Amino acid sequence: MAIGSLRVASTARPPSLRVRLRTALDRERALGPLLVAPALVLLVLMVAYPFGMALYFSLSDSFIGRPSHFIGLRNFVNLWDSDAFRQTFQNAFVFTGLSVACKLVLGIWLALLLNEQLWLKRLIRGAVLLPWVIPTALSVLGWWWMFNSLYSVVNWTGIHLGLLDPPGPNWLGQKYYAMAAVVIVNIWRGLPFFAITILAGLVSIPKELYEAAEADGAGPVARFWYVTLPLLKGVLAIVLLFSTIITFSDFNIVYVLTRGGPINSTHLFATLARQVGLETGRIGEGAAISLYLFPVLVLVVFAQLRYVRKRAY
Amino acid sequence: MRPVNRRQFLATTATGLAGILAARTPPALGQTREISYLCWNNFAPLSDKKLAELGPRFTKETGIKIRIDHIAAPQQAAKYASEVQTQAGHDLVEMRMHVPWLYEPQLVDLSDIVADLEKKYGKVLGSGYEAAHVKGVWRAVPQYHTTFVAAYREDLFKKAGLKTPVTWEDLYTVGKELKKMGNPVGIPISQNFDTISTGSAVMWCFGAKEVDKDGKSVKINSAQTAEVVEWYRKMYRDCMEPEVLSWTDASNNESLQQGKAGWIHNPVSAYIVARDQKLVTADGINHHQSLSGPAGRHDTDAPRSIGIWKFSKNVEPAKEWIRYLLGKKEVYDEYIMSGGAFNQPIFTKLQDHPVFKTDPKLAILRGEGVNYHTYGWPAPASDRVQLITNSFILPNMLAKAVTGTSTKDAIGWAESEMKKVMAG
Numbered sequence: 001m002a003i004g005s006l007r008v009a010s011t012a013r014p015p016s017l018r019v020r021l022r023t024a025l026d027r028e029r030a031l032g033p034l035l036v037a038p039a040l041v042l043l044v045l046m047v048a049y050p051f052g053m054a055l056y057f058s059l060s061d062s063f064i065g066r067p068s069h070f071i072g073l074r075n076f077v078n079l080w081d082s083d084a085f086r087q088t089f090q091n092a093f094v095f096t097g098l099s100v101a102c103k104l105v106l107g108i109w110l111a112l113l114l115n116e117q118l119w120l121k122r123l124i125r126g127a128v129l130l131p132w133v134i135p136t137a138l139s140v141l142g143w144w145w146m147f148n149s150l151y152s153v154v155n156w157t158g159i160h161l162g163l164l165d166p167p168g169p170n171w172l173g174q175k176y177y178a179m180a181a182v183v184i185v186n187i188w189r190g191l192p193f194f195a196i197t198i199l200a201g202l203v204s205i206p207k208e209l210y211e212a213a214e215a216d217g218a219g220p221v222a223r224f225w226y227v228t229l230p231l232l233k234g235v236l237a238i239v240l241l242f243s244t245i246i247t248f249s250d251f252n253i254v255y256v257l258t259r260g261g262p263i264n265s266t267h268l269f270a271t272l273a274r275q276v277g278l279e280t281g282r283i284g285e286g287a288a289i290s291l292y293l294f295p296v297l298v299l300v301v302f303a304q305l306r307y308v309r310k311r312a313y
Numbered sequence: 314m315r316p317v318n319r320r321q322f323l324a325t326t327a328t329g330l331a332g333i334l335a336a337r338t339p340p341a342l343g344q345t346r347e348i349s350y351l352c353w354n355n356f357a358p359l360s361d362k363k364l365a366e367l368g369p370r371f372t373k374e375t376g377i378k379i380r381i382d383h384i385a386a387p388q389q390a391a392k393y394a395s396e397v398q399t400q401a402g403h404d405l406v407e408m409r410m411h412v413p414w415l416y417e418p419q420l421v422d423l424s425d426i427v428a429d430l431e432k433k434y435g436k437v438l439g440s441g442y443e444a445a446h447v448k449g450v451w452r453a454v455p456q457y458h459t460t461f462v463a464a465y466r467e468d469l470f471k472k473a474g475l476k477t478p479v480t481w482e483d484l485y486t487v488g489k490e491l492k493k494m495g496n497p498v499g500i501p502i503s504q505n506f507d508t509i510s511t512g513s514a515v516m517w518c519f520g521a522k523e524v525d526k527d528g529k530s531v532k533i534n535s536a537q538t539a540e541v542v543e544w545y546r547k548m549y550r551d552c553m554e555p556e557v558l559s560w561t562d563a564s565n566n567e568s569l570q571q572g573k574a575g576w577i578h579n580p581v582s583a584y585i586v587a588r589d590q591k592l593v594t595a596d597g598i599n600h601h602q603s604l605s606g607p608a609g610r611h612d613t614d615a616p617r618s619i620g621i622w623k624f625s626k627n628v629e630p631a632k633e634w635i636r637y638l639l640g641k642k643e644v645y646d647e648y649i650m651s652g653g654a655f656n657q658p659i660f661t662k663l664q665d666h667p668v669f670k671t672d673p674k675l676a677i678l679r680g681e682g683v684n685y686h687t688y689g690w691p692a693p694a695s696d697r698v699q700l701i702t703n704s705f706i707l708p709n710m711l712a713k714a715v716t717g718t719s720t721k722d723a724i725g726w727a728e729s730e731m732k733k734v735m736a737g
Contacts, residue, residue, distance in 0.1 A: 065397040065419045083726070149556030150567060173559030259387070261504050262558040263712045278391035280703045281415065283398065
C-alpha cells in the first residue's frame with residue numbers, strides 16, 4: 001500500500017501557480033472582497049478619511065497651522081451666535097427649496113417635450129445636456145459677465161426690449177436679486193439632470209397603458225396625472241434626493257457669482273465654511289459649518305431610500 | 314567590469330531604495346534644484362510678464378529651476394491656509410499686509426536677507442516693517458508697496474467746471490454732480506480689500522479706529538465711526554449706484570477705465586492699465602492728493618512681501634530667488650519699472666526711483682502731506698488685525714448701514730464681531 005501511494009504521489013505534479021490562482025479566484029469568498037477592495041480603498045481614502053478629519057476638526061478649536069484641542073460641540077453651539085451663520089442657514093433652505101422645486105417642474109416639462117417625436121431629436125437631447133457637461137466654474141463665469149453691473153447683457157437686452165427700466169436691476173448687488181441670480185444659474189445647471197433622468201423613466205412606461213387610458217377617454221392631463229406621474233414616482237424620488245443633497249452643498253455657483261454677498265445674503269454652508277475655515281483660518285468652526293446639516297441630510301436620505309425600496313418590493 | 318546577476322541587482326536596488334525612503338532625501342544625483350513661487354495676479358499685468366521673463370534668467374544664472382504660479386488676490390488666503398494645513402505646496406509665497414503675522418510659526422526666518430537689502434537700499438519703509446517684522450524676526454522680505462490715491466476723470470471735471478475735492482465732505486458735493494452726469498463715484502462696499510482700503514482711510518480721516526493702540530481694545534463703537542457710517546450712507550444714496558455692493562477689487566478700476574465712474578479711490582493701477590492698453594479714457598484720467606477729514610489726511614499703504622514656508626525642502630534655493638529678485642539692483646529696478654509705479658520700491662534710499670518720473674500723472678505718488686498706514690492702524694500689526702481684515706467686518710458694517718440697518722445696529726454688530734476675533 002505504501003509503495004502504491006508513493007507511486008501516486010510521484011506521478012501527480014503539484015498544480016501550477018496559474019491554476020492555483022484560477023482555483024482561488026473561482027471561490028466567491030476570495031473573488032468578492034478582491035473585486036471590492038479597490039473601491040473600498042478609494043472610499044476610505046477619498047471619503048471616510050476626509051469625513052473623519054472634518055468630524056475631528058468640527059469638535060476642536062483647530063486653527064490653521066497651530067495646535068488644536070478637543071472642545072466637544074462648542075463650535076456647533078457657538079455658530080448660532082453668528083448672524084452670518086443664521087443668514088446662511090436660511091439662505092440654504094431658500095436656495096435649495098426654490099431651485100429644486102423649479103428644476104422638478106421644468107424637468108418634467110422638458111422631459112415630456114423631449115419624449116415627443118421632434119425634429120433633430122438626438123441633437124436636441126444632446127444639446128440639453130450641455131449646461132450639465134460644461135465645467136461649472138467656467139459656465140458660471142459666463143453668467144457672472146451676464147449679470148455684471150457694468151456689462152450686464154441681461155439688463156441690456158431687457159432694456160432694449162422695453163422689459164426693464166434703465167439701468168436695470170443690480171443683479172449681484174441687491175440681496176433678493178442676488179438670490180434670484182444664483183437660483184436661476186442653479187436651475188440652468190441642474191435642469192438637464194432632471195430632464196434626462198425623468199426622460200429615462202418616461203421611456204420605460206409601457207405604451208399600452210397610454211393606449212388603454214386613451215380608449216377609456218382619458219385626455220392628456222388625465223393621462224399625465226393617472227399614468228405618467230404615478231409611474232415616475234420612483235425616479236422622481238431618486239432625482240429629488242440627489243438634487244436636494246447636491247443643491248444644499250452647492251459651492252461653485254455662489255462662489256463665482258457673489259462670493260456669498262451682498263452682506264452674506266447668498267452664502268451657503270459650503271461657501272461660508274470656506275470663508276470661515278480657510279480665509280479666516282478657523283478650521284474647526286469651518287468644519288462645523290460644513291457638517292451642520294449632515295444629520296438632517298442623513299434622515300432625508302434614509303426616508304427617501306426607504307420610500308423607494310417600499311415601492312420596489 | 315564584473316557582470317551583475319539579477320539577484321545582485323535586485324538586492325542593491327532594494328537596499329538603495331530602502332535607504333532613500335528611510336532618509337526621505339533623494340541622492341545628490343537625483344536632487345533637482347527646483348523651486349516654486351506663488352504670487353498674486355498683479356493689478357499691473359506687465360509686472361507679471363516681467364516676472365515670467367526674470368524666472369528663466371534666474372535659472373540660467375544659478376541653475377535653479379523656478380516655477381512661478383499666480384492666483385487671484387481673493388483666493389490667496391484660502392490657498393495659503395490649505396498649503397499650511399497640508400504642509401505641502403509652494404516654497405515661496407507672496408504675502409499682502411500682515412499675512413506674515415498670521416503664519417508666523419510656519420515661516421522661515423529671513424532676517425539675514427533683509428539685513429543685506431537694508432545695507433544696500435536703506436531701511437525698509439514703516440509699512441513693510443509693520444507687515445513682515447514679526448516679534449523681532451523678519452518672517453518675510455518686503456518687496457514693494459502700493460499706496461492709495463484719488464483717481465478721477467480730469468476731462469469730465471473740467472467739462473463740468475468741478476473742483477477736485479480736498480476733503481471727503483468735498484467729495485460728497487462733487488459726487489452729487491458726477492452722479493447727475495452719469496459718472497458716479499465708485500467706492501466699493503462689498504467683501505473685498507479695496508472696500509477696507511477706502512473704509513480705513515475714511516475712518517482715519519474722521520478720527521475713528523477699529524482697535525486701540527494697545528492692540529486689544531475694540532474701539533469701533535464711537536461717535537467718529539457713526540460720522541463715517543453717516544457719510545457712507547449719504548454717499549451711497551446721492552453719489553453712487555447700488556452696483557458698488559457687488560464689486561470685486563477690479564470693478565472700480567474697470568468702471569473708471571470703461572468711462573462710467575468719474576472718481577475712484579485706488580492705487581494708480583486703473584490709470585496704468587488704461588494707458589498701457591491705450592483705452593480711450595486713458596488721457597482723461599488723472600490723480601489728485603488723498604482726501605482729508607477732521608482728523609487729518611490719512612491713506613492706505615499696502616505692502617507686499619515674500620516668505621518661505623518652513624515645510625519647504627528648498628529653503629536655500631528659495632532664498633537665492635529672493636536675493637536675485639530683490640537684491641540685484643538691476644533686476645529689482647527692472648521689476649519695479651515694469652509695474653509702472655503700481656509696485657513702489659519699499660526701501661528708503663529708493664524713494665527717488667526713476668519709476669516715479671516715467672509719467673507726470675504719477676508724481677502724486679510722492680504722497681507729500683499724507684499719513685500712510687496699514688490696515689488696523691493705530692493698533693500695532695498682529696495676527697488678530699489680519700483676521701479682522703480677512704473676516705471683512707468693516708465692509709459688512711458699511712454695507713449693512715447703506716442698505717437699511719441703523720447706524721447704531723451696524724456699528725454694534727461690527728463691535729461684537731471684532732470682539733469675537735480679539736477674544737480668539
